Amino acid sequence: MSDLDPRLSDKSVFPDPTYKETVLKPLFDGAKTHHVDGFRRIDRAHLVMLVETGILDHAQASAIAGALEAIDRDVDPAQLVYTGEVEDFFFLIEKELKSRLGADIAGRLHTARSRNDIDHTLFKLGLKERIDALIAKAQNLLEAMIRAAEREKATLIVAYTHGQPAQPSTFGHYLSAAIEVLIRDIERFAEARKIVNLSPMGAAAITTSGFPINRERVAELLGFAAPLRNSYSCIAASDYITSTYSSIELMFIHLGRLIQDFQFWTSFEVGQMYVPNAFVQISSIMPQKRNPVPIEHMRHLSSQTMGRARTVLDVIHNTPFTDMNDSEGETQQMGYEAFASASRVLDLLAAFIEAVRIDPARVQDNIRRSCITITELADSLVRIEDLSFRQAHEIAATVAKAVVAKGGGLAKDGYEPFLEAFKHATGKEPSFDRAKFEELVSPEYFVRIRDRTGGPAEKPMADALAHYKATAQAFVAQTAKQSADEANAARALNEKFQTLVETR
Template sequence: MNTHDPQKNDTSKFPDPVYKETVLKPLFDGAKTNFIDGFRAIDRAHLVMLAETGILTGEQAGKIAEALAAIDREVDPAALEYTGEVEDFFFLIEKELKARLGPDLGGRLHTARSRNDIDHTLFKFNLRRYIDAAAGGALDLLAALIDTAEREKTTLIVAYTHGQPAQPTTFGHYLSAAIEMLIRDIERLYAARKIVDLCPMGAAAITTSGFAIDRARMAELLGFSAPLQNSYSCIAGVDYITATYSALELMFLHLGRLIQDFQFWTSFEVGQLYVPNALVQISSIMPQKRNPVPVEHMRHLASQTVGRAQTVLTVMHNTPFTDMNDSEGETQAMGYQAFDSGMRVLELMTSLIGQVRINGKRVAANLDRSCITITELADSLVRREALSFRQAHEIAADVARAVVAADGALGSDGFVPFKKAFADHAGRETALDEDAFREIVSPEYFVAVRKRYGGPAQEPLDVAIAGYRAALNNFQQQADDLAARMDAADSERGQCFDRLRGKA
């Protein structure tokens, strides 16, 4: 029986060289790049709170504040090389405090807190700024879409289903569909922002603290809306990550579908969407080619954003409901890449959408060739000739077949086959003359009579656009309020910290 206790003979010292290079050094370097501002803010806010609650005396807090300010002046994080002397950036700051203040006072800043609540507060502190930037980019795109939809609310296009011409509508109506989808995506992003806006500080390792800390004050000093209530959830409930990256993934999945339409519409065969020269690259060998490659870049960057966001979600899958490294520094930094590529899409699409135009000549040709106003002929026969829709549909189908077979256009070549089809199916002559027929099958009439809620006619579209502008204004107010709260917190935290130093 082996009764050997390996711990008794373990003379190894932390950190193992391989662990240092593969884990600790990358984490330290990531902290230097991404989290310095958050560390500083949390240290200052925690120190202010400890002084205000009497956990530290004013003299103790003042000396610690002065030491923290000195560390900021004297230690350049970007110039630091990880040596393994301390485990991470948190312990580096504590080491610097102890060197300046002695081990007793230098260790008092960590009273009533843990790396657990510090970490998730730090990650939320950073993440909300990424969300706010993405929301700002999305609002710029939303404004551009609304402006273009209003400008193009009477501009005819061919609407496609299953890759085939289906019905005429307007570019403004099409963009309105994209606007409504983007509004829902922004709502999801702001819903995630509300989860991120709850502060974990004060949870300590898991169960809060026996010290009389003020969690609400910590949240206020860091610009959060409130503390996250359950202390276990503060370190285990990483739904702030999953909510954020789910919202981000959906936004760019949806924008990718719009981008795919733009790619199709700019093809030579369709030619419905004109991209101006400033956004077109010419082939290096074929001078006749106009390549609207920004559309392709938007497409692959949107896909990269979806993939990166999905990767973060996958990392969270099947992880334990507790504190864990899976949700921490390297995963957080990886997620920021999704925001970076997503911002490029938003900026490029905002620029593109304001500059593109519909090629009316190509649209008119495609409308003529495709007979896609034929649905309104059937509808009008029901209303004007008192036919059943099925009977009217059969007449319209015969007309479309005859016009397509003759390689003609519905408006100019459809009346003769229409008279015959009507007589064949209805057993009588139609009351419509050729002028009435031409009006009924015109794309302008098709759009104008579709005045129902949500339709492409000018009346419902004007109502819709007014609603979109109201939604944009509400979002902008929300963004302004969040920014103002964070700015106010930064200012108050700085003033309180300076008062501890006697600098106010």
Template sequence: MSVTDPRATDDTRFPDPVYRDTVLAPLFDGARTHHVDGFRRIDRAHLVMLAETGIVERETAAAIAGALEAIDREVDPSQLTYTGEVEDWFFLVEAELKKRVGPDTGGWLHTGRSRNDIDHTLFKMSLKAHLDRLMEQARAVLAALIGTARRESGTIIVAYTHGQPAQPTTLGHYLGAAIEVLIRDIERLEAARATCDLCSMGAAAITTTGFPIDRARVAQLLGFAAPQRNSYSCIAAVDYTTGAYSAVELLFLHLGRLIQDFQVWSSFEVGQLYVPNAFVQISSIMPQKRNPVPIEHMRHLASQTMGRARTMKDIMHNTPFTDMNDSEGESQSAGYEAFASGGRVLDLLAAFVAAMRIDPAKVDRNIRRSCITITELADTVVRREGLSFRQAHEIAAATARAVVAEESDLPSGYAAFAAAFEHATGRAPGMDESAFREAASSEHFIAVRDRFGGPAPEPMEEALHAYDAALDGFTQRAEAAAAREADSAAELDTTFRALTEAR
């Protein structure tokens, strides 16, 4: 009985229709949607380098350059339907190239490179563009936060801890805290972009090549800061992906907390945040309702963005430390959705923050009901009456209990304070009612908190200057990176055009 080698009778042709439809077609569609321009730039930069180093003769390079131009003119990616005749976009371009200049001439373009280094370079180029747009939108939010913090630097609000009224502060001081987190988040995005800004081209499959390629030249023509040093790292270290999406995830995790506060503050029971009518929808059945639903949309879109970014990190978990499909086409395309939803949040948040207002009557009502200036009363007793903080704290607590029981407010509670003071010390307080009222006022509470980082005018003004400087730094670095990449694009266009004109 003979055993037949199954390969001898396997007459099926690649690709299997199911594999074509479930894997290759989506990959092809992702490439033509997101990466056509990247492929085009990589082909041109690599060809220029091959000609400049003498690896490819100038005449051959000129013929290839002319064919690449013709492909750009004649092949419309949006009109293509994947048939399986070629494996992917790379092989489509190669087939078109060979059709125009012949297989021998066309085959020179792939000298010293691989789809491995091409792919990771493509993904870095795309991630840089997405990060640049997201950071531009984040800077707009930062500018809106700084503007509103400056405008409302003296506007008193209730600050909450554990969901309960805690102390008075200003909206400017509260927003300053959010500003500082956002500054750190943008710094994380900048750091992630710096990792993406190292070019993988020249790594080839894994170990570079025996051809005398110029990796730095290709990196420069493609607008990268430099080539990535280790060639194995170029195709295996996907930390450019995990780093980018980690930074995106943290950005929207942190903004989600701010957005949730806006939701609570705009509730009827709290009411300290007034949402302008432009951001309010009316109930279809309850005419009295003002629904600030943009806040809800910001919250759920921030959560969606965070989830999409986290998914990208989860995909990379426990994958082998090598080039692998897990980090490539379909995963990268899925990750871009995080930038799409995140951008919507940032645009809406920037507009919302610029328009938001505080309702001073609601704030005053809540301060009076909650006795939240009591901490400063205790502090003032220490300073003016010479008592320990613990004893002063007990007097203040007794005063607050009496005021709450009487359904009064703290500035009106001098009698209760005097009684608690005499009970604790055996003497009358030196503070008269006028001094007591001042110590119990929100304005005094904020004015005396003039330490570094506090809400008083002097530290707030210093902080706002620091925030302006941070925003200016982000803007200048973004403009410098954009100018460098524009110069690289112009040089690539000039050097490539010189090849085409050499025919």
């Protein structure tokens, strides 16, 4: 018996029970959860196109339209339980059409299309909706950060390099750096959306169709900017997926770094950021503790988001350039988890940045103890005393060592060491007195004199904030246009479809 062709003795019936439970049922449950509206829109847009191009006559199209409307009314996807009677949600709708119209009329809806182009169109519709929602949340975070940067543009902080106090800056200047990264992240996301916003419908299985279909019309009715031009690309190119999840991955790598700084800034030893009670949890055993736990949640949720996005990219890696399950239902559903955790971070971070404040007393003490204004003393010696920077740097370093050894601060304890170091290095007295010295080593002067493009002083900060506000407004206008385009497409599709229903 083992030498017989197995096809001759195959009495099995699809689906195998294990295949049903491990693959078909999860896919069906995912489709009924995530893609019902997409299926509905695709069926209706394709039907409108078929009748407009004369591929179906009006009576046939009207009958199908009425049946589709009845299915929407009679079938509650949330109540469906997968039985294996049909392969997937697509075939369930086809089965329902046949029960209402008969095989001949029901089968005509599938003229000139395939599950290949349907699936990728379905996934793009789902991604567009999620991308738009996430971009809106990112824009909300951007606006919160701009407001905070405006509010804190003169608020001194300690800026760190290599984990050590480096120079004074302002919280507004720090946030501005993060704002610029977020703007670029939103722009990357917007570019990814442009790739998603091209319709695969009409590619059919691979090569389009011999029927006189109008791909542009279906794209218009579904709210896409245009058809994706090459039909093979419609079913094989997964760059709409990789561009989307690359954008998510990058955004949350970048936000995670900001969040990590906030964790460091709120530590007891640094303490330059104060977190209000509304964002603080108490210890169950240690009554003195104020735990800014939301920062930890943002940090690990950002990591989860990045990891989920990376997983989607890894799934697509080294796959063939063809239609494939690797880029379809289960991968799409897995990717939606990245959007879910991303949304949580964006909402929480926007609220957090609005609420936190800088503790000026801790900042001043940290500046005093770390001597981080000493760079400006060296710079000023070059400008005022005409020293080389290296000589000025050596004088300033000597002063800093003396002040740190004493446990003091530059303004109070640095002038005498400065006089000694300056005279030793130059053989003369400096041209300025103690009052000028105290000004030169103050954090306010340090910030004020750094007025070049991109610096923390008042003028460059005002210019930067004006630019950020204009960019945020442009994002809002772009989002509003996209929303209007989507609404217009949905309205046009509904009107055309209802015309078919009403003329049965």
